[in-house]
Each structure stands twice: as structure tokens, then as C-alpha cells.
Amino acid sequence: MALLVIAFFILNFGFGIGNCQSLNVINFGAVGDGRTDDLLAFSKAWTALCAATNNPTLEIPSAKTFLLSSKIDFSGPCKSKSIHIKVLGNIIAPKSNTWTKCDNGCWLCFSNVAGLTVDGTGQIDGNGAAWWNKTPNECAPAVISFENCNNLNFHGITSLNSPGNHVSVNRCEEVDISHIQLIAPKDSPNTDGIDISSSTALRISDCFFGTGDDCIAINGGSSHINITRLTCGPGHGISVGSLGKNGKNETVEWVQVENSIFNGTQNGARIKTWVGGAGFARDISFVGVQLINAENPIIIDQHYCPHQTCQPEAKTAVKISNVRFSGFKGTSATEVAIKLDCSSIVPCTGITLSNNMITSSTPGKKVKAECHNAHVSSNLTTPSVTCLTPNHISVITPKLKESTYEQ
Template identity: 50%
Template sequence: MTACMEKAFTKAWGALCGASGGTPTLVIPPGRAFSLKPVKFEGPCKSSSIHIQVAGNIVAPSTVAAWGGCGILFWLCFSNVNGLVLDGSGHIDGRGSQWWNHVMYPFSSFIYALLFNNNSNLKLSGLNVVNSPRSHVSLNDCKGVSISGLKITAPGNSPNTDGIDVSSSSHVSIVDSTIGTGDDCIAIKGGCSNINITGINCGPGHGISIGSIGENGATERVEEVHVRNCNFTGTENGARIKTVPGGSGYVRRITFEQITLNAAGSPIIIDQRYCDGKKKGCPDQPKAVAVSDVTFTGFRGTSSDEQVITLDCAAIGCNNIRMVQVTITSSVAGKRRTAFCSHAHGTAVSTAPPVPCLSGRAFAWKFLTD
């Protein structure tokens, strides 16, 4: 059964947010599908802990026209809320195909399914988020976020359907989730720090990315991002950092470790000349985002591409790039593997294929004792 429930949900949120003491809870009951137009759930709330359990299904409008206009940027938005727990085994279905196939709407007008803006102490777990028009879960200006056990899916050819986008946020943990979409499984944007990503099964999609950083000449900073124990299966990319010429700021103290590859394209990429995804080798500008202190360790598995390591840095260089125990073989019998690097400085040991601009001298002992 489908019920059009925007007013009912807004009223229920008002009661939930206005309740004080304990943990006020709203349950989306199982066995039903609730159709919602875009709704904003606004805080602050009286209680320091708010719980929404999604046992049933929440579905987006059935037509583009029913969304209510082109200016809307989100479907379900939670803003200025502290202590929100959103969990359950239900489905949140953005019905994105109507947008992907609608030639009148450019990608920039597509809607984010779940947007969390200026939230703190946020917990998301167990949900199935599917077929968003654009990004599935977006965190903006959030602090203290725990995400676990999500399943995020969309067709591999769906445009701009990132699994999880994180921007201007800190102290975020994303663990034990399965993400397969048409774009980045997880994308870390400018203004982020202390992001921990562990146990992600990624694919299809474009891997786990930092960037784009420095778009439109912006000054942006990203640091302390740590990606561990993740699997990339049939992805277009693996671990990727992308910065735009003309920007400024930095990307630093980044680790990708214990990564398993299964026919993953371009497993390791640092691209300091990134433009819009369609151009390659964009010219250097007087300014560039600094990239430093990046470690790739414990990569194992196969790639569908010939060039499996790409370190394409601007003239200012990428500094202190470290690789250890990286072994990438071809998923295609007899296909060779290569590495490309330009203006990259650092060290590598036990890396195959070898990276010509990274030295293995005086590295292993120092790295292993850090």
C-alpha cells in the first residue's frame, strides 16, 4: 500500500523533535510503502537523542513533475539535529531512473536522496538506500558521524550517483557497508578531516575518492583520511585523489591500506591535473592544491587496466608518496601492467609493477618502525 504522507511525516517529526527526555522514537512500520515528496526535518530538537526506525519502505514520487520543481536539491533532509539515530532494514528508494532518462534535466539539477546538514552525533545503520537521482547519502558540515551496515545500490551506468558524499565534515566513521552505484562509492570533498573508512565492498562504481579538491579556484583542505580493509570489484577506479589546477590548499595524511582488487580498473590514482572527468592532462596553473603524506600499502589482486598505478602530479609535485607491498596483476591473461608517474616524490618497496619515480632506498626500515 502506498500513502502520500508528507503532512503526516512532518507532524510526526514535530512531535518527535519537540519531545524532551529519554529517546523519542518514530517507527516506519513494516509491510507498507510511504510515498513522500521532498521533506526537510529541521532541528534543533529538545532531546539529545532522536531515533527513527525504518522498518517499512519510503519511496520518492513516481514522476519528475511530482517532485515539485527544478529548484529542489534534496529529497529527505535532516538539518541542525543533534543525536539522530536513523536505522532499520527498510528501503529508501529514490526512483532515480526517471531523472537519469529525462533529457530535459541537467545533472546539476538532480536531487540528493538523503542530505544531512549541520548534524552532530549522527548514527546511520542497516538501511537500504537505492536508486537516488544523484548522490544517495550526503553529509555536509557534520561532526561525529557513525555509518555502518548500509547497502547502497544503483545501476552501474546511472550518472553521478555517488554512494556517500562527505563535505566540510569531521570525525566520520563509515564501516561494513556494501556500495555499488554509477559513480564514487564514497567521495570525500573539501573541508574534511578525521575520516575513517573500513570494510567497504565497493562495486560497481568509481572507487573511493578524495576530490575533486580546488574546483573553481577554491582553497580547500582535506587531511587524516584513512581507508582500510576494503574490496574493489569491477570498479572503474580504486583509490583515487583528484585535485583541480588553479585551486589551493592541501590534501595530506592519507592512507589506503589492505585493499583487495578484483578486476578493478585504475587501482591507484593521484591526479593533480583533474578537470571535469572528460579531459586528461590539464595544463598546470600558478596555483595548485598540495598533495603530501599519502600511503598505499597492502594492495593485492587484479586489474582490468594496463596502467594500474597513475601518479600524475603538477609541477609543484606530490611529496612523500609511500608504497609498500603493492602487488597488482592483470585480470586478462597475458596483459602487461604498467605504472605512470610525473613529478611524484617518495618511496616504494615490494611494489609491482615498479613505479619509476619512487625510490626504494632507505625506506623499508623507516616505514616499518613508524
């Protein structure tokens, strides 16, 4: 009888226990001395992790540095409903540019993995200097890419010196990102913090991003993005767009940025669209923003053309509507603190400014606002906003959800 009971427990519970695995990259041959290429060991560890069936965890241990010499794919789908990677040690890319093709896109590439959690206190160093000096450097890979990874959690990690973007999020739903640091030199090209594309239901909170480009870029096909308690600087601020390049129809909606800091940034809160594009950017709010010597604190640019090679005013434009800027306090490094440069063909509507106090970071200097082709409601805002408004702009009442920010 006793043997039957033991057999029952083995058959019914043993398999589950055996698959509730805690894996370690060291057990798959990783060395972690910062010189040996651990790419193959990480690949083997991922294969085992993805094949496990009961909430497995892969540990990248502390006090070690793992060199990954080139792109690595962490591809799913995996068997378990949740996958956990705990990064406690350091991961580094080679210091020299060993990738010669333009089809890499990313260095640590996660795709088609549902229920993924990547967290820990470790650092990931992309050694991007070899890429920054290339002209052009469009082929520079993102340090970490998440594609089609629903129910994603990304917490605690520090990313340094990314060749291109630090983090790319593409075609993902239900994403929670918090307490991460993304750091690259102020003059490093195209080192965006987080690039978001075709994704929905993202929460980004309690992070520090100091980069050479946008701290966060929200691109076409994205919606329901909530960003709170972000410290950004250096960098180019938080951008919606650019949208509509080469005549594309692109959309972004339901974006909320709250209780964040722009410190020494090239821009603050920015919406940028190309001439000749289509689609919309709507239901967007920036609330409770602290400015410290930030250039262009508030900017809408429907004539975005960074290389000055664009066509003259076209007959189409991305429609911008229902945008709120509220509770901006602090200093501007540029004379123009508020710039609303909208299209005469498809003007901006439903732009609301309230309870903003922006002064010059240079004592004794004044700041001003510039506004063209927008319907603006402005209240208790310095500098004051007076807009040159075409007669055919209709009033659209903002539909934005009330913010939790308190004055």
C-alpha cells in the same frame, strides 16, 4: 499520606515518563499502501518527535510502503538530546519527476539535529530513473541529506535508485555509519554513495556500495575520516576530491581506508584535484585493499578535468603530501595499474607504496605504473614505480598513523 506519595511520584516522574515517547507514523495519518501520499503524516510525526523531551523514537513500521511525493525537511534543533527514527518499512519516491526546481538538493533532508539515530532494516527507493534521463541532471536530489547533525548514527538502511547522491553529509561532527547498502545501476549518472563535505570524525564500516559514481567522495573541509570493511562496486571507487575547482582553496586531511574491496570499479583509490586550485590533501592512507578486475586501482590526478574544458597548467595547485598505498592485492582491468600524475608546479611529496601486488585481470597481459612529478618511496610493489622527478622536490617523511592492517 498515601495520596501525597502518589502526587509526589506523578509530579516528579510522570512528566518524564509521558515524554519518553514511542511514536508511529500510522498514528499521524500515514497509510503505507505505496499509493497514498504520506508526506503530511510524516511531517506531523516529525513535529511531534522533535518536540518530545526524553529520547523519543519514531517508528516507520514494517510490511508497509510509504510514498513521499516530494522533499521533506526534518529540521531542528529538537528538544531532546537524542532522537531515534527506526525505519522498518519501505519509503518510496514518485516514479515520475514531480520536482521542477533546482533548489531541492535533497529528498529526505535532516538539518540541525544533534544526537540523531536513523536505523532499521527498511528500504528507501528514490526511483531515480526519471532524473537519470535528464540532461544535464545536476538538479537531481540526494536521497538523504544530513547537514549540521552532530553525533549522528546511521545504520542498517538500504537505499536504492537514488536520483543523485544516496547520502550527503555536510558540516557534521562525530558520525558513525555502518551496515548500510547503497545501490544504483552502474550507468546511473552522479549517483555517489556518500558525499562528505566540511565534516570531521566520521566512521564508515561494514557497508556495501554499488553505484554509478564514487562509492565515497571526500570533499573540501573534511578531516579524520575512517573507512573500513567497505565493499565498493560497481562505481568509481573512493575519491578524495575533486578539490580546487574554479581556483578554490580546499583541504582534506587524516583519511584512513582499510580492509576494503574494489570489485569492477572504474577507479580504486583516487585523489583528484583541479589545475589552478589551492589548499592541500595530506595524511591519507589506503591499506589492505582487495582488487577484483578494478580499473585504475591507484591513481593521483592533479590534472583532473572531466570535460576537457580546463585551462592549461596554472601557477597554483592543491598540494598532495604524505599519502600511503599499502597491501593492495588483486587484478587490474587497465594496463596502467598505478598512475601518479602530479603537478610540475606543486609536485606530490611523501608518497609511499609498500607490499602491493597488482596483476592484470587478463591472463598473459602485464600491467605498469606511470609516475610524473612525485617523490615516491616504493617497496615490494608490483608493478614497480619509477618516477620522473623534478630536482626541486624535497623529501617529506610521512606522518601517518600506523595501520591496524596485517599482511
